[in-house]
Amino acid sequence: xxxxxxxxxxxxxxxxxxxxxxxxxxxxxxxxxxxxxxxxxxxxxxxxxxxxxxxxxxxxxxxxxxxxxxxxxxxxxxxxxxxxxxxxxxxxxxxxxxxxxxxxxxxxxxxxxxxxxxxxxxxxxxxxxxxxxxxxxxxxxxxxxxxxxxxxxxxxxxxxxxxxxxxxxxxxxxxxxxxxxxxxxxxxxxxxxxxxxxxxxxxxxxxxxxxxxxxxxxxxx
Ligand code: DC
Numbered sequence: 391x392x393x394x395x396x397x398x399x400x401x402x403x404x405x406x407x408x409x410x411x412x413x414x415x416x417x418x419x420x421x422x423x424x425x426x427x428x429x430x431x432x433x434x435x436x437x438x439x440x441x442x443x444x445x446x447x448x449x450x451x452x453x454x455x456x457x458x459x460x461x462x463x464x465x466x467x468x469x470x471x472x473x474x475x476x477x478x479x480x481x482x483x484x485x486x487x488x489x490x491x492x493x494x495x496x497x498x499x500x501x502x503x504x505x506x507x508x509x510x511x512x513x514x515x516x517x518x519x520x521x522x523x524x525x526x527x528x529x530x531x532x533x534x535x536x537x538x539x540x541x542x543x544x545x546x547x548x549x550x551x552x553x554x555x556x557x558x559x560x561x562x563x564x565x566x567x568x569x570x571x572x573x574x575x576x577x578x579x580x581x582x583x584x585x586x587x588x589x590x591x592x593x594x595x596x597x598x599x600x601x602x603x604x605x606x607x608x609x610x611x
Contacts, residue, residue, distance in 0.1 A: 395518055435493075492559070542585075545561060545565075547588045
């Protein structure tokens with residue numbers, strides 16, 4: 391029997407196809423998609439807007455205590471997704487610049503920020519079964535889930551994917567920051583299925599994920 395709610399955790403390096411595949415899997419299974427990177431990006435954007443010194447951990451933690459946010463679940467083109475709003479505003483485009491990416495990996499290393507994010511991300515379960523993508527979902531946010539995936543691809547391939555989206559950034563540096571921070575670093579969770587998709591299409595990668603989810607569900611039945 392299926393245990394409710396189910397969380398499919400998709401972690402991995404930057405531009406490894408987490409968003410594309412998490413959305414495909416969520417659509418196919420009718421689950422709610424959660425982009426936790428967008429939540430960290432939103433907080434980085436908020437700090438920049440509020441002129442918080444993003445190199446000052448105390449100032450960043452204080453900003454995290456005071457910002458006013460809410461979660462909402464929105465349906466668009468057959469995909470239900472969770473949005474993090476700041477004072478009722480959803481900064482969808484603003485958080486995607488290379489500048490925002492660089493600021494995000496700094497604020498994401500602050501333990502108080504990670505605590506806030508973990509609580510908020512666990513609260514998403516109120517919306518139903520989830521496909522949640524990030525860096526620490528299988529290791530830290532939902533370590534109890536049986537459905538863990540870790541995506542990766544060659545650096546050149548990942549840089550080319552980002553460039554095709556019009557964003558030129560130093561992915562190697564961001565990977566290094568994400569993997570070497572003390573608080574919930576990016577690593578492969580125990581029990582993850584690791585998929586290197588350098589030579590796979592998104593359709594092939596998401597089919598692998600869905601196949602493995604079904605296999606594990608049957609094993610759990
Ligand atoms: O997935 P993304 O590129 O939008 O993530 C932006 C940054 O947020 C990334 O450099 C690391 C951080 N992040 C994190 O530390 N933990 C998560 N669960 C998701 C993102």
